[in-house]
Amino acid sequence: MTDFDLLVVGELNADVIVACGAVRPAFGQVEDIVDDARIVLGSSGAITACGAARLGAHVAMAGVVGDDWLGEFVLARLRERGVDTRYCVVRPGRRTGMSIVLGAGGDRSTLTFPGEIGRLAADDVPPGARNAAGHVHVSSYFLQYDLWAGLPGLLRAVRDRGATTSVDPNWDPGRQFTHGLPELLPLLDYLLPNEAEALRITGRDTVGQAAADIAARGACAVVKRGGDGALAHHPDGTVRTVDAPRVEPLETTGAGDSFNAGFLATLAAGGDLTAALRTASACGALSTQGRGGTAAQPTADRAREVAHTLTVGTTTADGSETA
Incomplete structure (x- = not known):
């Protein structure tokens, strides 16, 4: 028995969302x-945590803020959800991170x-936290530079007691896409990059090749493809694809986190892949119907309603296909 379905270990910051128009x-x-323009709760970790809680999961967050009004704002928004x-x-005397998100025509640029944001170390996550959760998810791996050294030990401890793990790498501002992530893959149940990140992490030319490379190292590659849906390549060779709901995005910040x-949240509730x-595809699409990462995150009922309209195709390791 665990206290939480999900512990999110990651960055915390606010977002200034600017709709640029033309x-x-x-x-x-x-x-x-x-x-x-508006100030909202930001960060991949916080948006993921809020989205899962809205779907009914019991969620805890481990992250770092400064002792400023922005830190108070971030923590208050998390508690409200x-x-x-x-x-x-x-952290006394320190400042909370902030991202300025410039959105236009379904695309965006982010200045952070x-x-x-990167000052959470593995020692800041007490054993009681990781032992209380059925699943531990790490957000924005490439921003979590203080976490890199201690994360392998933290994940081993989580898996040794039978819990599951995942990482969303997000974009690497240093453009290296390494920082120990390849060596971490055998300790992960799921890696959740978007298509561009998967290609950069593996150096492959296609998303299928990239997902296969990740799966060969032991993690199920769950690759987000925006309007093209997503695919999951399991280490056993099974590949599943899902389409995406057809929506007109208002603003795309945090869609991958939703x-x-x-x-x-679906896995925590006992659902299969x-x-x-x-x-996941339903939640990502529906979240684009509001400004900011958490404004339009769906309830469980709304997510199920849309999810049931989506098609999943499956190809097994022997090449056979099912719908």
Whole structure:
């Protein structure tokens, strides 16, 4: 018996979401008017935690904020969504991270002030936290530089007691896409990159090749493909694909994190990989109907309603296919 379905270990920050419309940022002492701007809860980890909690999972968060008003804002928003913050660390004299997200035409550019984003170490996650969860998910691996050295030991401890693990690598601002991640794959049940990240991590030319490489190292590769849905390549050679709901995105921040939330919450509730992929694809798409990562995250009923309309195709290791 565990206290939490899910422990999210990762970065915490706020987002400033700017809807640019037709405006493109320009230097030279110019000023332009944009369609909308707001401060919301950000970070891959927090968005995943909130999405899973909204779907009914019992979720705890381990991360670091500064002792500023922005840190108070982040922790308050997590608690409002039902996420347990007892394992979050408030660092005296430090500043909470912030990302400025410029969105236009379904695309976005992100500028991040790290603050305490990368300052969570494995020792900051007490044994009681990792022992209380049925699944431990690590968000934004490439931003978590203080976590890299101690994470293998943390994940081994989690798996030794029979719990499961996952990592969402997110984009590497250093453009290296390594930092010990390949060596970590045998300790993961799931790696959850998007398509661009999977290609950069593996150096392969196609998403199918990239997923196969990840699975060969021991982790189930769950690759997010936006409007093309997603695929999961299991280490046993089985490949599942799911389509995506047809929606017109209002703003795409955190869509991949809401996908993570649907995937992990479904598994925590006893669903299989097929059900998890359907729910994840539904959650990712529905989250784009609001501004900010958590504004439009669906309830369990709404996610199930959309998930049931999606098709999963399966190809087994021997090449046979089923729908």
